[in-house]
Amino acid sequence: MATVRGACLRLLLFLFATLAFAQPAWAKVEVEFHSFNGSLFFGRYPHTFVVFRGKLDDTGQTIDENFGFTAKHVGPSILTGPVEGEIYVEQRKWIEKTNRHFTVTVDDVTYRKMRTEVDFWGNHPGKFYDLDRNNCISFVGKIAEMAGLKVDFPHDLMRKPRAWLNHIAELNPQLHAKAING
DSSP: OHHHHHHHHHHHHHHHHHHHHHSOOOOOEEEEEEEEOOBTTTTBOOEEEEEEEEEOTTTOOEEEEEEEEEESSOSGGGGTSOBOEEEEOOOHHHHTTSEEEEEEEEOHHHHHHHHHHHHHHHHOOSSOBBTTTBSHHHHHHHHHHHTTOOOOOOGGGTTOHHHHHHHHHHHOGGGOOOOOOO
């Protein structure tokens, strides 16, 4: 009797192990939404950007990258109208010092669409950056929409990345994100 019970137990363990390894890779890409408060000491203005981290299901490729949209040259001209823009990649040391507002998980297809959008913003010819209409908030808002989030752009928040991301968190209670102050 003990031999039959032991054989059954071994068979169950074997089946469990086989099924566990036969399952999909459980890969995912997480999209983190960050804001940077800015600092006069470091010459940085308030900013928002996204961080992609994870692994693609179909290829197993590890993803660890970040993108924000900013003016190519910061100067008085950004106050008077559109200027050339560029995709900006944050240094790792700065990412750890920013406000992470919330994170969403996306599939491979959505991630690739988001990366195509990043390339669109980065390669757009001419004067595409506009402080009040097409800035870092606009860029991050497009990525948030692609993730299925409800997004809007109140005029009074278009130069306030932290307040804007707090607003987006309020519009999307399923995120369970808490407002970041200070």
